[in-house]
Amino acid sequence: MKLKGTMVMELTDTNTGDVETITEENMVTNAVNHLLGINPMAAMYNAAGEYDGQMIWNNEMLPICPNMIGGILLFPKAVTENADNIYLSSDNFPVAYASNDVNATANTKRGSMNLTESKALENGYRFVWEFTPSQGNGTIAAVGLTSKHGGANAYGSDVAVDTPFLQARKISLDLPDAMMEVLFKVVEVDFENNLLYAIGYASNTVQIYKYRIPVFNIGLNEKLDDSTLTLLDETVLQCSTFMFYGSYTPYGDFIDGQDGYWYGFSNQQNSSGNATMLWIKIRKSDLTFTEGSWTLSNVAIPVIGSYKYESYPTRIKRAVVRNGYLYIPAYDKTGIYKINLSNSTDVTKIDFGFTSAMKPLGGSGNCENYLVLVGDIIIGWDFQITVNDTVVQTAGTARLEAICTAVFQYREYIFFWSSSYLDQYRMTYILTPYLATINNLSQAVVKNADKTMKITYTLTEQESSS
Structure with a gap:
């Protein structure tokens, strides 16, 4: 199934009533496919027993709209159109955003979803977001759909305690204890090669441990609760200057x-x-x-x-x-x-x-x-x-x-x-502030305190051509 997105942005001057309308079509990234199609370190499995905790995907992330895709991010600079470009550099932080609800906070970067006009369609979803004159002001050069959590505050708001991290x-x-002690010295995980590196210090030496950890493949005798970490290599470096201060x-x-x-x-x-x-x-x-x-x-x-x-x-x-x-x-x-x-x-x-x-x-x-x-x-x-x-x-x-x-x-x-x-x-x-779609404007626009902004974003499923 192929997704198609069309955005209509309306900027209305509150003094003159003039309306500036921008219509653009988007490209879809791999964000949703990653979330539903990969399973690093058994993220999808209840692997450790009765005390293993798991997010309930229904309502939290599913249906995809308006949850996994349920927010919007607006950027001051254009975004490279690449399906794997799901997180932007922080030199292009969103100037505005909105989630799948009404903004009840004092966060002026955040707009609100129009809960009456937003709804599921027979073959997709129509999102409608609105920004008052005081909300979402700045230069807008690109737009992207994101999760409902990512649209709540992007990476962090100065007024709300929402977090970009969803457990x-x-x-x-x-x-x-011996394995646990090393595990909590972890310094790097090489996901593609199923490797974990841990580094510790003791008595003028630095110890480097290289372990195999099941990430994307699992051996015949392995489990997924870190109890089958396999030590591949241990190296001890003798130091002459470096040490850890302190005693106890x-x-x-x-x-x-x-x-x-x-x-x-x-x-x-x-x-x-x-x-x-x-x-x-x-x-x-x-x-x-x-x-x-x-x-x-x-x-x-x-x-x-x-x-x-x-x-x-x-x-x-x-x-x-x-x-x-x-x-x-x-x-x-x-x-x-x-x-x-x-x-x-x-x-x-x-x-x-x-x-x-x-x-x-x-x-x-x-x-x-x-x-x-x-x-x-x-x-x-x-x-x-x-x-x-x-x-x-x-x-x-x-x-x-x-x-x-x-x-x-x-x-x-x-x-x-x-x-x-x-x-x-x-x-x-x-x-959560990933880019599910990328929508560059043909020309950047400026939203200021004299304008309201309404964004109608329609995402539909299209039959793939054979």
């Missing part, structure tokens, strides 16, 4: 640079003066490494992270690496430091313009993760940092249940490991 699966883990609680963290290297960092918090940061850079291809120490002038930062395991994991993560830079919040919570991994004298403090609550994204517990990198967007409790280092303030809320590790993304699916003291889980979420 789809919660698998309870019952593993020996080792201070440090390992991060995937997504540039062919893993990075390790360790520091002690300082509220003023200079910061000292120990580092190690490990080449993934051959596990060769370099190490050293930075003195960061007039940089006041908290501990970058910590990890220990005693019956359950206790882990703190406060930093991410993006495009060759380490990002770590300032000690006083008023900004975030951007440190060049190749030149430690290149340090910039990106000011928030407010004091962040700087709470962990999973809420308080035995594990606390304060920053995650999703695509090229850095997400904190009440802020986002776009790829061009613009700060976007958002309403603060816990977004990812009891998160311990980094997040690992495969298309629309997000995975991580979580812990609530003696209970450990592998979590699966859906990143």
